[in-house]
Every structure is written in C-alpha cells, then in structure tokens.
Amino acid sequence: MDGIRYDVAVLGGGPAGAALSLALRRHSGLRVALFERSTYAQPHLGETLPPDSRRLLAQLGVWEAFARQGHLRSMGSCSRWGASSLGYNDHLRSPWGTGWHLDRARFDRMLADEATRHGVDVRTGTAVTEWKALEDGGHRLFLPVEGDAPRAFVDARFVVDATGRSATFATSQGARRHTVDRAFGLCGTFALQPGRTVDALTLVEACEDGWWYSARMPGDQVVFGLMGDRDSLQGLLPKDAEAWRARMARAPETLGRLEACAFTGEPLRAVPANVACLDLLHGEDWLAVGDAAFTLDPLSSQGTSQALRSAHQAADAVSRYLRGDFTALRLHEVRVRHQFQEHLRIREGYYRLERRWPSAPYWRNRQQSHAPLPFAAASNPLSVGKNA
Incomplete structure (x- = not known):
C-alpha cells in the first residue's frame, strides 16, 4: 500500500465513515480507502435504528445484507416524561414496519464488508494519526508500522474525518468543537x-x-x-x-x-453525551462527517440513523466537489448547520415538557439558554441551493 494515491481517504470506519465510503464507490467510482483503528471485535452499547432507516439502507444497497443479520426487532418506545403516566409511540402504523435493536459490532462490520465488496480498500486495525499537506493539494497519511520497518504512507486528494467525537483530523486543521450541553451517562448491559x-x-x-x-x-x-x-x-x-x-x-x-x-x-x-458541533466543517481538501461534525442529544435516538443519512449527503458533496463543483462543500455545510439548529429547537421543546423537578440541577441546567453558536444562523438549505 505504500505510496498508493487515492481520490478519498476516510478516517474512521463507524456507520458514517463506512456508509460514506460505500456510497462514494457505488455512485461515483472514485478510488476510496477506509482506515479503521479497531477490528470490529469490541462490544458496543446497544443502539436502535428507527423504521425509516430501511430506506437509507436500501439507498446504500445493503438492505438485504442487513436483513440477513437478524437484528432484534424494535416495536417502538414508551416514556414517562413530563407526567407520571407512560406514553407510547409504537411502530404498528409505520409504513416501514418495525425498527431494530442493533448488535453494533456486527452492523459496523457488515457495512465495512459491503464497502470492501464494492471496491473500497478497507484497512482495519489501522489507526492513522499523522499526516502532512502536499504541495499540489491533498494529504500524505502515515500508516502505523512495527519495529524498524520503513515508514509507510498513502496519498489522498481528499480526506474525510469520520473519527467520531475526537474529530482528530478536523481539529488538526484548526476546527474547534463548540459544546452546547455537557452531559454523560453511566451504562451497563445485563443478561x-x-x-x-x-x-x-x-x-x-x-x-x-x-x-x-x-x-x-x-x-x-x-x-x-x-x-x-x-x-x-x-x-x-x-x-x-x-x-x-x-x-x-x-x-x-x-x-x-x-x-x-x-x-x-x-x-x-x-x-459521553455532549451536544456539540465543529465551528469549521470543511477545508479545501477535507470534510468532517458523522459525530466528528456534530453530536446529537441521545434522547433523540438518532445517532446511527443520522450517521447513515449524513453519509449519503456528504458522499454526494465530496463527489461533486472532486468533479469541479467548488460550491458543493459550502452548500453541504449549510445543510448540516440547518439540521443541527433544527435538532436544538426540537430538543429544547422536549426538555421544557418536563417540569416536575424545576430546582434539581439537571433540569435547571437544561432550562438555561445555551451560548450563541460560533457560526451564522443557517438559512433554509433549499433556498441557498437555488441562489448558488
């Protein structure tokens, strides 16, 4: 692999990175490499996909592979929120059927396998942590080696940061994470x-x-x-x-x-459960996606589905940019900003519904206004696209 040049190098093989890699190969034919530090063997906390994720999986071309995995069906949700009685939101009326409680390790592995099947050069157990800009554009990414072996590298015209909350590549390019709400959870899994x-x-x-x-x-x-x-x-x-x-x-x-x-x-x-976003989502030859770009409140239960959705949008933007449409990344950023601000608006409404403990620290903190975002309010992305 030493010295190979790719069109796109994706750092991080979670749902956002693997789905973006797959979408790029299927719809643009670009030469893509995916670098994932794990081997998809470590356990994950449980996550749930909503019913309409079937459409996203079908767009990626992985619906059949997903269905064969036999993830546990989710019949919906119930909540005790804002009142002492339980409220229900079942999937019986969903045109997409049920949702799914995921085995995340198997799900991520499936996406990576499908990316490999479509021609993505997937490298697991490979943590890329060093790089340098090339004079003619793009970046040289240095690969981990053992012992005294020569330093290996690959070159890429474009880098996608899908490294999750750390946003390792984006922060090295000057991006900073703006935290709207600092929260965390203590979780356990029991038989x-x-x-x-x-x-x-x-x-x-x-x-x-x-x-x-x-x-x-x-x-x-x-x-x-x-x-x-x-x-x-x-x-x-x-x-x-x-x-x-x-x-x-x-x-x-x-x-x-x-x-x-x-x-x-x-x-x-x-x-971690911080609600946060980067103040800079892209540069001339890089883009942050998934949790690297922004993180949602886990109350929304949209982490994985949002990763799949954003991967579709980002793959289209990267493909158009590399074909010479230099407005593509800017318009993508406007759409992402709009989505994040809409999430904050809906989230605020949900937290205001719960008023049983107004003086308790957690709920008092949620009622406070968050600091101004470090970027201008995003316009409707459809109107921006018309004016581009």
Missing part, C-alpha cells in the same frame, strides 16, 4: 435471568437526576443507562454499580426491567 423477559419497547423514564434509558438487545441482554451531567451525577462512579442501582428507585419502570436481569454489580461504562 436476562432464565425464564424472564422484557418487552421490545425502548423505555425512557425521567427522574430527578436526569433520565433513564433501557432497551432489549440481541442475545437476551438489556442495556440500561442513566443520563445526567456533572451536577446531577456528582460522586457517582462507574465502579459503583450499587449506588447507580439505588438511584434507579426513582424510576420504577426501569427498576422493574432490571429485576428481570442478572444484576451482578459489575463496573459500568461512562459514555
């Missing part, structure tokens, strides 16, 4: 006890400390998470699962689900 079960609905339950999330996962497991912030979860540590469970007493629906599981008190996992 169902023999003969016990929980329904296939995702459950969201607000409490004084923040809100609980739980969902059935493939393999007779259930994932639980308490989402809060530094003020509401002060002193609560991942290793103290018993204290975490004690707080669940304020969320009786969630507690009922945990009692169906073999709770062993094993250490939990702390996961």
Whole structure:
C-alpha cells in the first residue's frame, strides 16, 4: 500500500465513515480507502435504528445484507416524561414496519464488508494519526508500522474525518468543537435471568437526576443507562454499580426491567453525551462527517440513523466537489448547520415538557439558554441551493 494515491481517504470506519465510503464507490467510482483503528471485535452499547432507516439502507444497497443479520426487532418506545403516566409511540402504523435493536459490532462490520465488496480498500486495525499537506493539494497519511520497518504512507486528494467525537483530523486543521450541553451517562448491559423477559419497547423514564434509558438487545441482554451531567451525577462512579442501582428507585419502570436481569454489580461504562458541533466543517481538501461534525442529544435516538443519512449527503458533496463543483462543500455545510439548529429547537421543546423537578440541577441546567453558536444562523438549505 505504500505510496498508493487515492481520490478519498476516510478516517474512521463507524456507520458514517463506512456508509460514506460505500456510497462514494457505488455512485461515483472514485478510488476510496477506509482506515479503521479497531477490528470490529469490541462490544458496543446497544443502539436502535428507527423504521425509516430501511430506506437509507436500501439507498446504500445493503438492505438485504442487513436483513440477513437478524437484528432484534424494535416495536417502538414508551416514556414517562413530563407526567407520571407512560406514553407510547409504537411502530404498528409505520409504513416501514418495525425498527431494530442493533448488535453494533456486527452492523459496523457488515457495512465495512459491503464497502470492501464494492471496491473500497478497507484497512482495519489501522489507526492513522499523522499526516502532512502536499504541495499540489491533498494529504500524505502515515500508516502505523512495527519495529524498524520503513515508514509507510498513502496519498489522498481528499480526506474525510469520520473519527467520531475526537474529530482528530478536523481539529488538526484548526476546527474547534463548540459544546452546547455537557452531559454523560453511566451504562451497563445485563443478561436476562432464565425464564424472564422484557418487552421490545425502548423505555425512557425521567427522574430527578436526569433520565433513564433501557432497551432489549440481541442475545437476551438489556442495556440500561442513566443520563445526567456533572451536577446531577456528582460522586457517582462507574465502579459503583450499587449506588447507580439505588438511584434507579426513582424510576420504577426501569427498576422493574432490571429485576428481570442478572444484576451482578459489575463496573459500568461512562459514555459521553455532549451536544456539540465543529465551528469549521470543511477545508479545501477535507470534510468532517458523522459525530466528528456534530453530536446529537441521545434522547433523540438518532445517532446511527443520522450517521447513515449524513453519509449519503456528504458522499454526494465530496463527489461533486472532486468533479469541479467548488460550491458543493459550502452548500453541504449549510445543510448540516440547518439540521443541527433544527435538532436544538426540537430538543429544547422536549426538555421544557418536563417540569416536575424545576430546582434539581439537571433540569435547571437544561432550562438555561445555551451560548450563541460560533457560526451564522443557517438559512433554509433549499433556498441557498437555488441562489448558488
């Protein structure tokens, strides 16, 4: 691979990076390389795809491969939010059918395999952390080597940063992450006890400390998470699962689900849940996508589906840019800004619905106005496209 030149190098093989690589190959024929630091073997916390993701998977050409994986069907969600009674949002009336509780490791691996099948040069176990700009445009990316082996590299006309929240490449180019809301969660996954079960609905339950999330996962497991912030979860540590469970007493629906599981008190996992965006989404020869570009509130349950959606949009922008349409990246950025601002608007409305604990730190923090965004308000992207 040393010295090979690609049209596009994608750093990060999660859903956004793998889907973008696949879309570029299928629709433009560009020479694409995908570099992923993992081998897709590590476990992920459970995630859910909504029913309309079937359309996104079909557009990528991976619907059949996805369907063969047998992910657990999701029948919808229920929530105790803003009131003491449960509200339901089932998928019975969805024209797309049910959603899915994902085995994320298998899902990511499938996307990478499909990218390989369509001609993407996929390199797993390859963390690209060094690069330099080339005089004639593009970047030289240095690959990890062992021992005293010669330093290997590849060149790329264009780089896509899909490295997640770290946005490793974009921040090296001067981009900075603007955080609207600093939040995190403490999560654990537990096996169902023999003969016990929980329904296939995702459950969201607000409490004084923040809100609980739980969902059935493939393999007779259930994932639980308490989402809060530094003020509401002060002193609560991942290793103290018993204290975490004690707080669940304020969320009786969630507690009922945990009692169906073999709770062993094993250490939990702390996961970031910041709502944030980059102040710079692209340069002349690079673009940030997925969580590298912006991160949504997990309350929306749109992380993976948004990654797939943004991959389609970004692949089209990159392809047009490399064909000489130098407005493509700017127009893509306007669309992304508009999507992020719309997310903030909808999110604010949901948090204002919950008024049972107005003086509790978590809810008081959510009612405060966020700092101004470090970029101009985005216009309607359709009107911008007409004026371009």
